Amino acid sequence: MESVLLRARGVANSRDITTYLQAGGWEGFKKALSMPPEAVTQEVIDSELRGRGGAGFPTGRKWSFVPKDHPGPKYLICNADESEPGTFKDREIIEYDPQMVLEGIAIASYAIGAHTAYIYIRGEFFRWAKILEEAIAQARAHGFLGKDILNTGYDLDVWVHRGAGAYICGEETALIESLEGKRGFPRLKPPFPAVVGVFGKPTVVNNVETLACLPHIMTRGARWFASIGRPRNTGPKLFCVSGHVNRPGVYELPLGVTFREIIFEHAGGIRNGRKLKAFFPGGSSAPVLTADEVDVVADFDSCAAAGTMLGSGAVIVMDDTVDMVEVGRNLAHFYAHESCGQCTPCREGSDWCLDILNRLVQGYGHPSDPDQLLRICRFASQGMTICPLGDAFSLPISSLVSKFRNEFAAAIARAKPIPPKKLPVMPWVGKDVRFGG
Amino acid sequence: MPKLTIDGREVEVPQGTNLIEAARLAGVEVPYFCYHPYLTVVGQCRICMVEIEGQPRLAIACATAAADGMVVKSATSQRVKEAREAVMEFLLANHPLDCPVCDQAGECLLQDHAMSEQGGNFASGMLETRRTFPGLERRLLGPHVIQNQNRCIHCSRCIRFTQEISETWALTYKNRGNNAYIDTFDGRPFDDPFSACAADVCPVGALTVREFRFRKRAWKLSSTPSVCPGCSIGCNIWIDHHERIVYRFTPRENPEINATWLCDYGRFLSESLNQQDVVHPKRRLKEGWQKLPWAEVFRALALDVKAAKTLRVVASGYMSNEELYLARELFARRLQGELVVPVFMGEPRKMKNGRRQWLYSQSALPNLEGAKRLGIRTVDEEGLARFLYGAADLTVVLDPQAHPFLATPEAVQLVKVSPTVVAARVDAPLLEAATWVLPAASLAANEGTWVSSTGKVQRFAVAVAPPGEARPLWQILALLARALGFADLAVTTPSQVFQWLVESEQSFAGLDWNTLLGAEQTSYRERQHVG
Numbered sequence: 001m002e003s004v005l006l007r008a009r010g011v012a013n014s015r016d017i018t019t020y021l022q023a024g025g026w027e028g029f030k031k032a033l034s035m036p037p038e039a040v041t042q043e044v045i046d047s048e049l050r051g052r053g054g055a056g057f058p059t060g061r062k063w064s065f066v067p068k069d070h071p072g073p074k075y076l077i078c079n080a081d082e083s084e085p086g087t088f089k090d091r092e093i094i095e096y097d098p099q100m101v102l103e104g105i106a107i108a109s110y111a112i113g114a115h116t117a118y119i120y121i122r123g124e125f126f127r128w129a130k131i132l133e134e135a136i137a138q139a140r141a142h143g144f145l146g147k148d149i150l151n152t153g154y155d156l157d158v159w160v161h162r163g164a165g166a167y168i169c170g171e172e173t174a175l176i177e178s179l180e181g182k183r184g185f186p187r188l189k190p191p192f193p194a195v196v197g198v199f200g201k202p203t204v205v206n207n208v209e210t211l212a213c214l215p216h217i218m219t220r221g222a223r224w225f226a227s228i229g230r231p232r233n234t235g236p237k238l239f240c241v242s243g244h245v246n247r248p249g250v251y252e253l254p255l256g257v258t259f260r261e262i263i264f265e266h267a268g269g270i271r272n273g274r275k276l277k278a279f280f281p282g283g284s285s286a287p288v289l290t291a292d293e294v295d296v297v298a299d300f301d302s303c304a305a306a307g308t309m310l311g312s313g314a315v316i317v318m319d320d321t322v323d324m325v326e327v328g329r330n331l332a333h334f335y336a337h338e339s340c341g342q343c344t345p346c347r348e349g350s351d352w353c354l355d356i357l358n359r360l361v362q363g364y365g366h367p368s369d370p371d372q373l374l375r376i377c378r379f380a381s382q383g384m385t386i387c388p389l390g391d392a393f394s395l396p397i398s399s400l401v402s403k404f405r406n407e408f409a410a411a412i413a414r415a416k417p418i419p420p421k422k423l424p425v426m427p428w429v430g431k432d433v434r435f436g437g
Numbered sequence: 438m439p440k441l442t443i444d445g446r447e448v449e450v451p452q453g454t455n456l457i458e459a460a461r462l463a464g465v466e467v468p469y470f471c472y473h474p475y476l477t478v479v480g481q482c483r484i485c486m487v488e489i490e491g492q493p494r495l496a497i498a499c500a501t502a503a504a505d506g507m508v509v510k511s512a513t514s515q516r517v518k519e520a521r522e523a524v525m526e527f528l529l530a531n532h533p534l535d536c537p538v539c540d541q542a543g544e545c546l547l548q549d550h551a552m553s554e555q556g557g558n559f560a561s562g563m564l565e566t567r568r569t570f571p572g573l574e575r576r577l578l579g580p581h582v583i584q585n586q587n588r589c590i591h592c593s594r595c596i597r598f599t600q601e602i603s604e605t606w607a608l609t610y611k612n613r614g615n616n617a618y619i620d621t622f623d624g625r626p627f628d629d630p631f632s633a634c635a636a637d638v639c640p641v642g643a644l645t646v647r648e649f650r651f652r653k654r655a656w657k658l659s660s661t662p663s664v665c666p667g668c669s670i671g672c673n674i675w676i677d678h679h680e681r682i683v684y685r686f687t688p689r690e691n692p693e694i695n696a697t698w699l700c701d702y703g704r705f706l707s708e709s710l711n712q713q714d715v716v717h718p719k720r721r722l723k724e725g726w727q728k729l730p731w732a733e734v735f736r737a738l739a740l741d742v743k744a745a746k747t748l749r750v751v752a753s754g755y756m757s758n759e760e761l762y763l764a765r766e767l768f769a770r771r772l773q774g775e776l777v778v779p780v781f782m783g784e785p786r787k788m789k790n791g792r793r794q795w796l797y798s799q800s801a802l803p804n805l806e807g808a809k810r811l812g813i814r815t816v817d818e819e820g821l822a823r824f825l826y827g828a829a830d831l832t833v834v835l836d837p838q839a840h841p842f843l844a845t846p847e848a849v850q851l852v853k854v855s856p857t858v859v860a861a862r863v864d865a866p867l868l869e870a871a872t873w874v875l876p877a878a879s880l881a882a883n884e885g886t887w888v889s890s891t892g893k894v895q896r897f898a899v900a901v902a903p904p905g906e907a908r909p910l911w912q913i914l915a916l917l918a919r920a921l922g923f924a925d926l927a928v929t930t931p932s933q934v935f936q937w938l939v940e941s942e943q944s945f946a947g948l949d950w951n952t953l954l955g956a957e958q959t960s961y962r963e964r965q966h967v968g
Contacts, residue, residue: 166613183610188480188500341591341610341617343481348527351615355565372562379523383494386480418564 001228004236005212006252008097015131017138020099026144028218032107033152040111044214046222048234052089053079053170053207054283054311055388056300065194066112066202075203076114077179078105078211080121080128081163081170084283085334086314089238090208092250094121094128097212098135102158104211106144107218109156112204117158120175123165132160167338171387172205174340185342186387209238229255233299237310241267243317244274255299259289262298263317274319278403282311284331285392287399308399324404325411328373328397329357335393346390349380353397364419365412373401441507456498456509457485467511468521468550470528470640471592472499475696475791476601482592484524484550488514495520525551526561531568531615532641533587541642543655547590570618579607579627581647581701582636586618589643595619595635602698602789603631619643630787633705634698637688648705649685653677661900662689662954664887666755666880667703668786668798669805671889674699676707676881676900683710683881683901692791694889700786714864715876716905726874731906735920738873741856742921745831748774749824752813753839754802756910757885758894758945759934761804761811763914763926764835769813771923775829778808779821779840799890807888810944818842825851832857835910836877837865860910877910878903885911885931886953894945896953 007023008014020026032040045060066074078101082090094101101119109117121129136158139145147155161179163169169178173187176198197203213235217225226234233255239262242248246268253262259281263269270276276291281298287308289296296306303310318327332354339350353376356369377394384390401408440449441459448463455478460467470482478499485498490508495516498509511517528547536542551557573586591610596619599607607629611620621627629635636644660675665686672695674686686707688699718734719726729737742748750768752761761778768774783801790796799805808815816824821842825832832852837843837859844866852870859871862879882903886896903909908916911931918926928934938945 188478336614339614341612341614342479342593344483344524344527344591347591347615347617348530351568352527352530352563352565359565366564368562368564375523375562379520379527383496384483384486384520384523 001236001252001254003252004216005093005100005209005238006096006250008100009092011096014096015098015135017099017135017142020097021142024219025099025215026103026139026142028215029103029106029110029144030150031218032110033150033154037111037113040107040218043222044111044217047213047217047225048222048232049210049213049217049225050233050235050300051207052209052213052237052312054084054285054309056310059206059210062194062206063108063112063204065192066204067195068113070202073116073199073201074112074114075198075201076105076109076112076117077172077175077198077203077205078117078119078208079170079172079175079205080119080125080132080208081175082125082208082312083122083167083170084285084312084314085331086240086242086280086283086316087312088240088242089250089313091125091128092238093208093212094125094131098131099139100212100215101132101208102135102139102145104206104214105158106149106156107214108204108206108211110154112202114204115155115157117156118179118198119158119160120169120179121160121162123163126162129160129162136160166340167334168340168387168389171389174387175205176203183340185340186389188386230297230299233301237298237313239266239298240312240314241317242314243279244271244319244322245269245317246271253298256297258295258297259315260294262315263294267315267317270317270319272319274321276317277320277322278318278324280314280316280396282309283314284316284334284396285309285388286311287395288327288403290403324400324407325357325360328400329354329361331396331400332357332393335389339389339393340387343386343390345380345384346393349376349390350393352376353393357397359418360408360411360415363411363414363416365408365415366418367412369412370401370405370408374398377401439503439505439507441503441505441509443509444511444513450503454503456487456496456501456503459503460487460498460509460511465511467498468546468554469499470546470550470590471594473594473597473638473697475698476594476597476638479593479597482524482528482590484521484528486517486520486524487511488517522555525555526559526563528590529559529561530563530565531587532590533567533569535588539585539588539642540645540650541588541639541655545642546640568615573618577647578621578644579629579632581633581705582627583645583647583650584619585643585645587643588641589619590641591617592640594638594640595644598631598635598638599629601793602634602696603629605629607632608635630702631698631700633701634688637697637699646685648708653679653684658684659900660687661881661898663880663897663900664803664889664895665699665703665706666803667700667706667801668783669800669802669890670694670786670788670796670798671803671887671891671893671895672699672703672788673895674703676710678881678900681901681904683707693893694790694796694891695788696791698789700788702784702786709863710879710881712863713876713879713904713907715861715868715874716907718873718875718906721872721874731908731916734873734875735916738858738917739920739922741858741873742772742831742917745829745856747829748772748831748833749827749829750774750776750833751821751824751835751839751843752776752778752808753836754778754780754800754805754808755836755838756804756808757883757887757897757931758804758807758811758938759885759931760835760911760914761808761813762934762938763911763918763928765811765813766926767914767918767921767923768833771918771926772921774833775824775827777814777816777821777824778805779842780805780815780817781840796891803889804887806890806892807886807894810888810942822847822851829855831855834859834867834871837861837867838863843867860913862907875913876903876905876907877913878907882907883909883911886935886950894948894953896950898954 178184336350336354377398381394570586658677673689673691786798858873
């Protein structure tokens with residue numbers, strides 16, 4: 001398949017706006033400006049584009065939730081807080097083709113009637129924040145951003161906002177809180193951001209890759225976009241393959257290829273000729289799939305049918321040298337560290353999981369541990385928490401426990417007895433004069 | 438008005454009511470920790486999970502608005518029961534369970550829930566060592582609040598309180614995940630004027646009030662509805678007492694005045710109610726003080742009062758409407774004396790009501806409005822001095838605390854020139870000049886009504902019996918009236934006087950003594966759910 005989202009990879013001066021214009025850039029936005037906003041939204045609905053950030057929600061429908069008759073400002077946010085372990089696709093797009101992201105932002109802002117757009121970029125992406133700043137300056141100089149764009153009377157300003165380093169700020173309501181200058185705590189939904197978003201105004205949050213698809217949908221049409229992939233799972237998708245493969249990297253493939261193709265054809269198979277053991281199909285938050293399930297089709301619906309999710313399209317491949325208990329510990333460490341601490345099941349559960357898995361890895365397992373892990377995961381997921389982080393840590397860990405129970409059992413079988421606990425007793429330091437006795 | 442069914446009970450609730458409040462109206466108790474009726478809903482604790490028919494997932498009752506035809510299951514649902522048990526297991530995983538030495542025990546929502554819904558039966562697979570916060574086990578956050586972070590269940594009520602109610606934004610979370618802890622913003626001392634309310638809203642013993650800590654176990658306290666004597670706003674309080682000692686004030690819910698809040702100044706007046714320096718009625722003779730039984734006092738005092746041709750009386754804005762009415766009737770109308778109430782502003786105070794509007798104090802006196810309504814002449818400091826400069830055969834000071842001027846040497850000199858009757862509770866310079874000293878009871882031992890500066894007539898009830906021979910002022914006035922021969926004024930309860938007020942005063946018309954207490958919630962447990 002021809003390269004769409006990564007077409008600028010390997011092109012000289014690909015970030016420069018003149019290169020982008022030569023490749024037919026900003027034509028999609030010009031076309032969008034000639035249409036009424038509703039028609040743009042309809043075009044995106046027809047293209048059946050689904051959000052590339054992880055949840056796979058239809059983008060056009062998300063836009064249509066924004067109240068049409070809202071008198072005040074509306075906002076568009078480009079979510080570039082790419083922090084899901086194993087995901088590095090947005091960075092790739094920004095690295096080679098920042099103008100495409102900006103054009104997508106412009107089209108989406110026009111469709112929902114926003115005159116201000118924010119790019120919320122991960123704090124660690126300092127270099128890419130600078131790339132975007134330069135791209136915005138160029139687009140503004142060429143009149144694609146700013147006041148009265150191309151004499152149509154449409155105004156749009158784009159600002160780059162750097163995050164402060166929290167995984168949770170990739171969740172759209174936590175991102176909004178963070179953008180408002182607050183602590184990155186997810187909000188209760190409803191109301192959804194499309195109704196009450198940033199600064200209390202209707203807001204649409206779209207992923208970088210989602211927005212990057214829009215210029216192509218506008219220039220080549222919804223029908224072209226929908227012809228790629230499978231029904232309801234259309235368009236090109238970036239897959240970030242990492243782990244024990246020969247050629248890790250970002251691959252642009254149509255939705256609907258199998259994971260076998262991704263891992264063995266495109267990524268060159270498992271390193272050193274070893275065997276595939278398991279892989280995460282969509283970032284670390286997706287339930288793990290075993291080598292037997294490698295023929296699952298890589299699209300949103302097929303992954304859901306296989307009991308997992310496509311997520312951000314980050315395929316983390318593990319060969320047969322990997323200890324799945326250690327994988328669980330690694331994941332639990334990440335999620336316990338990144339849980340925002342707001343609601344009970346996730347805050348306590350993620351840390352508890354980490355404690356259990358740490359103990360298992362250190363050789364102090366207990367026969368009750370696998371069931372305890374499953375119980376924690378069961379009650380930290382499926383609506384027990386405010387945001388999906390509860391699901392994000394509990395689904396992969398519970399899938400690891402249930403699919404590789406034998407490895408957990410082996411770890412427990414070679415375990416030493418748990419050393420007796422030291423109760424945390426506060427030392428008595430004599431008469432406490434500080435607080436009046 | 439949506440009509441819904443909760444645990445098989447039908448109930449009709451106002452539009453916009455959440456399921457916790459709707460369930461309460463239906464008589465079903467849904468547990469909660471982070472929800473507070475006067476704070477924004479955050480849905481953090483997840484204990485209020487309920488099952489709604491037709492929805493695949495459990496919903497949190499605090500953030501779900503009641504809708505018409507909703508069928509909600511709380512205690513009757515097995516799924517809800519399992520989910521709540523799991524949330525309790527999560528909460529207790531790192532909670533120290535030091536209830537025997539925790540000062541919140543007895544008024545702890547976590548403990549209440551653990552004991553009432555699960556009967557104290559817990560099975561936890563927790564093999565790990567608890568997470569602790571070394572150094573934060575007993576830390577003075579500010580002048581009044583002590584923190585034990587190990588007990589914190591991260592409900593964020595205290596943070597929301599400082600953001601939404603006291604508006605100082607003093608408290609915040611620091612760190613993340615399971616290591617998140619409560620700290621003051623910028624590490625400054627937590628010297629919010631409402632700081633103890635943060636300990637009030639704390640559902641567990643993570644924040645406790647320094648002044649009350651370890652003085653009395655919560656379940657030993659009895660609570661009496663009363664009104665704060667701190668200023669003219671008239672915040673509703675509970676006087677918590679045990680064996681005739683007042684231990685603390687806690688806010689009593691009143692959406693129109695103080696919602697469920699109380700400022701630190703008012704709250705810590707509680708200790709002052711225990712002070713009773715004057716315990717016996719006594720008369721000054723040449724050879725010194727002579728203690729007399731009350732009966733003797735009234736007989737002798739009546740003679741003195743009758744002998745006086747001119748009489749001047751200083752009443753007080755701390756006196757109840759009933760006492761002011763008796764004083765006006767007896768001294769001003771029957772005995773033709775002069776009666777004044779001194780006015781002073783004191784420190785300005787403020788309070789936020791249930792609609793989140795600030796109320797500001799008009800004066801330091803809780804019943805100045807009542808004195809005005811009764812038509813008693815009010816005087817400022819200058820007027821009071823001028824009043825005392827005038828000659829009289831007998832001066833009666835019903836409250837030496839009525840104005841700071843009464844504590845000055847000047848005032849003492851002014852009263853000294855004539856025989857003086859002083860009704861007092863605590864030592865005051867004016868007692869040096871008194872010929873009669875009558876022990877008056879404190880607010881905790883008194884009963885009556887006050888009018889707040891917002892015009893609300895509010896009643897306070899008797900919490901404790903007066904110490905020693907002290908008597909409430911209305912009783913002293915009534916017995917003096919009888920000794921003077923005005924048997925019709927010799928009431929046996931202030932409610933009789935209140936009835937006269939209702940009949941004779943326009944601004945009291947239509948009020949009913951029995952409904953003025955506004956203390957429909959009398960049980961201790963219920964009260965904790967809003968405070």
